[in-house]
Amino acid sequence: MSRIRGRDTGPEMSIRRGLHALGLRYRLHDRHLPGTPDLVFPGPRVIIFVHGCFWHGHDCSLGVRPQSNAAFWSEKITRNQARDREAIQKLGNMGWRLAVVWECALKGSGRRPLREVLGDLCTFIRYDSGYKQLDICALTNVENSTSTPQGETNTRHVSPRESGRKRPGPK
Numbered sequence: 001m002s003r004i005r006g007r008d009t010g011p012e013m014s015i016r017r018g019l020h021a022l023g024l025r026y027r028l029h030d031r032h033l034p035g036t037p038d039l040v041f042p043g044p045r046v047i048i049f050v051h052g053c054f055w056h057g058h059d060c061s062l063g064v065r066p067q068s069n070a071a072f073w074s075e076k077i078t079r080n081q082a083r084d085r086e087a088i089q090k091l092g093n094m095g096w097r098l099a100v101v102w103e104c105a106l107k108g109s110g111r112r113p114l115r116e117v118l119g120d121l122c123t124f125i126r127y128d129s130g131y132k133q134l135d136i137c138a139l140t141n142v143e144n145s146t147s148t149p150q151g152e153t154n155t156r157h158v159s160p161r162e163s164g165r166k167r168p169g170p171k
Contacts (some may be wrong), residue, residue: 057077
C-alpha cells in the first residue's frame with residue numbers, strides 16, 4: 001500500500017487540468033482545512049474532493065471490496081467513510097460548499113464525458129444555486145451514492161440526464 005497515491009491521481013489530474021483550462025484557479029491539498037481537500041477555491045468558498053470509489057467505499061462497480069482479508073478491508077473503508085463524513089460536516093459548518101467527484105464518473109462503464117463533469121463543477125463553483133454539496137458519480141450510481149451523511153437535505157446528485165446538456169455530437 002506504500003505505492004498508493006493519495007494525491008495527483010489520474011482522476012484528480014483530469015479535473016485539475018480541465019478546470020485550469022476553463023480559467024479557474026485553485027489551491028491544492030490545504031492541510032489547514034479538515035480532510036485536506038484536493039482543490040480549494042477560496043473566493044467562492046468551494047472545495048472539491050476527488051474520491052476513489054474503492055478507498056472511500058462508494059456503491060459502484062469500482063468500489064468492490066476484496067474477498068481476502070475482508071475484516072481488515074471492511075474496517076479500513078468504514079474508517080475512511082467516517083473520516084469523510086466528519087470532514088464534510090466540519091467544512092459545511094465552516095461555510096464551505098463541497099463537491100465530491102467519484103472515480104466512477106470518470107472511469108468505467110458508466111462514466112460521463114469529462115466535458116459534462118467539468119461543466120457541472122464550473123457551474124457549481126461560479127454560481128451559488130443554494131446547494132451546499134454536489135455529488136458527481138456515474139449515471140448508474142445516482143440513487144446509490146453513499147458519500148453524504150444521513151439526513152443531508154441540501155445535496156445535489158448530478159447525472160447526464162439531469163444536467164439538461166446534450167452530449168456533443170460529431171463535428
